[in-house]
Amino acid sequence: MSNDLPAIGAPAKRALDEAGVRTLDDLRRVGPDALAGLHGVGPKALRLLREALEAPAGD
Template structure:
C-alpha cells in the first residue's frame, strides 16, 4: 500500500464518538481528513485530544497533514 492510496481508512483506535463525529462530516478516510484544518476537526463534538493525537500520527505516517489555512 502506498502513502498516496485514495482510500486510507481512519484509524479504528480513535474511538466510536470520534468516528461518528468524523462520519457526520463526511470524513471516512485520511485523504478526506486532510482536507480539513486541525482547528476545524478539534471543534467537532466527540473528537477529543486523544483522537486528535491518533489522527495526527496516522496522517504523518501516510505523509499527509491537516489543511493549513
C-alpha cells in the same frame, strides 16, 4: 498506503462520519485541527488522526 482512518472511539468516529471524513484523504482535505471543535473528538482522537497523517507510506 492505506486510506483507512485509525481506530478511534465511537463518538469521534461518528463525529468524523457526520463531517464527511471517512478516509485519510478526507482528513487531509479538512485537516485535523478543523475537527477539534466537534463534539466527540477529544485530544486522544486528534493525536491518533495526526499520527496517521504523519505516518510514512506503507504503515
